[in-house]
Amino acid sequence: MPLFALFVTLLAWAAAALFVAAGAMLTYEVGARYFFTAPTIWAAELSQLCLIWGSLVAMAWCLRERRHIRITAITGLLPRGPRLIAEAAAMLTVAVFSVVVVWKGFEIFWDSFERGRTTGSMLDLPIWITELAIPFGFAVLLAQALVEALRAARGEVPEDGAQGEGGMGE
Amino acid sequence: MTIILILGALFALLLAGVPVAFALGGMGLGMLLAGGFSPLMAPQAILSTLDGFILLAVPLFLLMSNVLLKGGVGRDLFAAVQAWVGHWPGGLAVATILSCGIFAAISGSSVATAATIGTVAIPEMLNRGYEKRFVYGLLAAGGTLGILIPPSIPMIVYGFVTEESVIALFLAGIGPGLALLTLFVLFSMAHAAMRGMGRAEVASWAERRQASIRALPSLALAVIVIGVIYTGAATPTEAAAIGFAAALLITGVILRTLSWQGLREAAIESMATTVAILLIVAGAKVFGKAIALYRLPQEISAFIGEMIDTPLAFVAVVAIVLLIMGLVFEALSMVLIMTPVLLPAAVGLGLDPIWFGIFMVIMVECALITPPVGLNLYVIQAVARATMGEVARGVVPFLLLMFVTVALLYALPDLALYIPFKL
Numbered sequence: 020m021p022l023f024a025l026f027v028t029l030l031a032w033a034a035a036a037l038f039v040a041a042g043a044m045l046t047y048e049v050g051a052r053y054f055f056t057a058p059t060i061w062a063a064e065l066s067q068l069c070l071i072w073g074s075l076v077a078m079a080w081c082l083r084e085r086r087h088i089r090i091t092a093i094t095g096l097l098p099r100g101p102r103l104i105a106e107a108a109a110m111l112t113v114a115v116f117s118v119v120v121v122w123k124g125f126e127i128f129w130d131s132f133e134r135g136r137t138t139g140s141m142l143d144l145p146i147w148i149t150e151l152a153i154p155f156g157f158a159v160l161l162a163q164a165l166v167e168a169l170r171a172a173r174g175e176v177p178e179d180g181a182q183g184e185g186g187m188g189e
Numbered sequence: 190m191t192i193i194l195i196l197g198a199l200f201a202l203l204l205a206g207v208p209v210a211f212a213l214g215g216m217g218l219g220m221l222l223a224g225g226f227s228p229l230m231a232p233q234a235i236l237s238t239l240d241g242f243i244l245l246a247v248p249l250f251l252l253m254s255n256v257l258l259k260g261g262v263g264r265d266l267f268a269a270v271q272a273w274v275g276h277w278p279g280g281l282a283v284a285t286i287l288s289c290g291i292f293a294a295i296s297g298s299s300v301a302t303a304a305t306i307g308t309v310a311i312p313e314m315l316n317r318g319y320e321k322r323f324v325y326g327l328l329a330a331g332g333t334l335g336i337l338i339p340p341s342i343p344m345i346v347y348g349f350v351t352e353e354s355v356i357a358l359f360l361a362g363i364g365p366g367l368a369l370l371t372l373f374v375l376f377s378m379a380h381a382a383m384r385g386m387g388r389a390e391v392a393s394w395a396e397r398r399q400a401s402i403r404a405l406p407s408l409a410l411a412v413i414v415i416g417v418i419y420t421g422a423a424t425p426t427e428a429a430a431i432g433f434a435a436a437l438l439i440t441g442v443i444l445r446t447l448s449w450q451g452l453r454e455a456a457i458e459s460m461a462t463t464v465a466i467l468l469i470v471a472g473a474k475v476f477g478k479a480i481a482l483y484r485l486p487q488e489i490s491a492f493i494g495e496m497i498d499t500p501l502a503f504v505a506v507v508a509i510v511l512l513i514m515g516l517v518f519e520a521l522s523m524v525l526i527m528t529p530v531l532l533p534a535a536v537g538l539g540l541d542p543i544w545f546g547i548f549m550v551i552m553v554e555c556a557l558i559t560p561p562v563g564l565n566l567y568v569i570q571a572v573a574r575a576t577m578g579e580v581a582r583g584v585v586p587f588l589l590l591m592f593v594t595v596a597l598l599y600a601l602p603d604l605a606l607y608i609p610f611k612l
Binding site: 035094113 | 202203204205206207208209210211212214215218228229231232233235236239240242244245248249252422423426427429430431433434456457459460461462463464465466467468469517518519521522561562
């Protein structure tokens with residue numbers, strides 16, 4: 020597996036682990052509150068951080084595995100050639116959107132980093148820890164979108180991902 | 190005019206196969222740039238979405254139901270319900286629907302509900318000579334109870350975008366959920382009676398006791414999750430976390446049916462679904478910001494106000510629009526695109542936002558079982574190895590029952606609003 024693909028896979032596992040960790044923290048929080056009357060100051064904030072980082076770092080994996088929800092009712096009917104063009108165009112749209120979000124997201128992060136802003140909550144964490152997730156996640160997504168566009172240009176039509184048993188949550 | 194151009198461009202992006210999250214986000218960003226607004230709003234909107242504590246309930250409810258699914262809880266649940274009602278006319282069908290209803294109370298997803306119960310119930314019903322079409326329709330439709338009976342992921346998302354109480358939405362789903370469940374049960378019994386289906390033997394008390402004991406932990410879990418939310422002992426997010434922990438305890442320690450492999454699959458599956466859902470919510474937030482800056486919801490609301498002056502006409506038009514959209518659109522995207530556009534008009538006509546949320550959820554359920562794009566159809570097709578045509582024809586009577594429920598909900602708003610506001 021090429022290095023980038025491995026990196027993206029590892030990020031996906033990290034995201035899964037972060038969500039499980041969020042569950043553990045909040046369960047602990049409720050237990051601590053009811054059984055020891057000692058609510059934590061960290062559970063809510065850190066579990067939220069897990070959600071933010073987890074969702075953003077796994078975007079690229081979801082793009083590669085075709086797990087983002089998309090409407091294939093029309094493109095599915097197209098013959099091979101136009102379908103590849105649609106695929107490449109779709110991936111380039113994702114790339115363009117990512118470029119702007121990486122750029123503007125980095126500005127937000129850098130501003131907070133330089134000024135040393137903090138969350139102002141009980142933990143008072145530096146706010147850039149949260150904000151860094153945006154430029155980082157979207158940079159990986161940008162790279163993956165370009166990889167996908169290239170694959171389409173080379174004539175590979177990827178199958179839509181298994182919308183596994185857990186499904187789409189609806 | 191602007192609105193037609195904007196929605197036209199958005200639909201073009203969506204139909205070209207751009208993932209919904211990025212089509213919405215990209216469209217919103219483009220509008221911000223074109224209107225001379227700061228593009229900083231795009232990353233800010235994404236961040237503020239993911240910073241919502243209520244949305245943390247999404248991965249946790251998914252983890253809970255995926256762990257239960259991998260732990261094979263569906264089989265125990267179905268066996269227990271069957272032991273009690275299997276001898277009724279259409280008993281197996283009734284057991285299937287009731288199992289869907291119970292699993293719906295521990296799962297926020299209709300796809301998970303259809304898959305969990307379908308895997309067990311479909312082979313059993315076919316063996317007993319039930320008509321294929323009826324079986325597939327029953328399971329696809331029964332699965333949709335997953336999002337009407339709380340917890341419900343679309344309700345969490347609706348509550349998040351409209352800033353309405355998720356707890357009130359959850360409670361408001363119970364009445365219509367039970368009404369729909371009852372209609373499905375009555376239809377199943379009538380169907381079996383008309384076809385002259387033989388009844389199963391009455392299960393012995395020993396069988397009932399044994400089956401019930403195995404299903405008891407899952408039943409208790411449903412009661413705990415709803416109870417904790419209802420009494421306010423914990424937030425919906427915390428209730429989801431407790432539910433996840435309890436699901437691990439039940440399948441990993443008590444029943445010992447969850448393998449490491451199963452747990453890993455549940456974790457990765459829940460992660461993928463969460464990311465897909467939350468990014469659409471984030472994209473919709475960017476889009477929502479942009480259309481608000483263009484004052485589009487107000488314009489639409491005024492336009493609708495001129496054209497339609499009764500709530501009934503409005504609800505009917507919205508239902509038809511959602512049904513047509515549901516032919517092509519995936520359900521959650523539909524809620525996210527249409528809610529910010531329609532809610533101001535709905536409230537202007539005197540409709541309750543919680544009521545409107547429940548109405549949207551039932552319409553979304555219809556979208557889940559109407560071809561060509563209906564996730565539940567795909568699930569049943571995959572589980573039963575059936576053709577799309579068989580499944581799609583089977584859902585027609587159930588679709589009609591959903592319309593009946595919508596009509597009931599309109600005639601009796603308290604069907605939804607009594608439990609959250611008057612009890």
